[in-house]
Amino acid sequence: MNRKQLEGVAREFRNCLADHGGRLADGKMAAYVWGDKSEAVIALICDAAGWRLAEAKAPDNADLDDSTLRELVRRLELVGVRTGPSVQSLMHRLDDRATSNTYPLAAPGGFLESLGLGDLWS
Numbered sequence: 001m002n003r004k005q006l007e008g009v010a011r012e013f014r015n016c017l018a019d020h021g022g023r024l025a026d027g028k029m030a031a032y033v034w035g036d037k038s039e040a041v042i043a044l045i046c047d048a049a050g051w052r053l054a055e056a057k058a059p060d061n062a063d064l065d066d067s068t069l070r071e072l073v074r075r076l077e078l079v080g081v082r083t084g085p086s087v088q089s090l091m092h093r094l095d096d097r098a099t100s101n102t103y104p105l106a107a108p109g110g111f112l113e114s115l116g117l118g119d120l121w122s
Contacts, residue, residue, distance in 0.1 A: 009033060013041045013059045034072060040064055047087045055117055085116040
């Protein structure tokens, strides 16, 4: 995706995707329009554990419905893209645990919470 295409997708989805041009150019992030009718724009981040789904949004940064999100995750997993917290988030949690900086554990979340979406910076 070149800069002009990136800006076009950002306009189409009315989001801040164009702000991530540097990370896309560095190869640390990938963005795709997903679905037959441009249902979502997704962002993948590459970290020490490989590619991870970091964000998936409909136009205007609306959340995807559960069935669309599940199908997207299923397809990404088939090609080796993982979901869940970033390596950096996991390292922080382990460090907090090791140094007794424990925080109350959150109640087990549902499917959406397990994906760790919205973590575009780690």
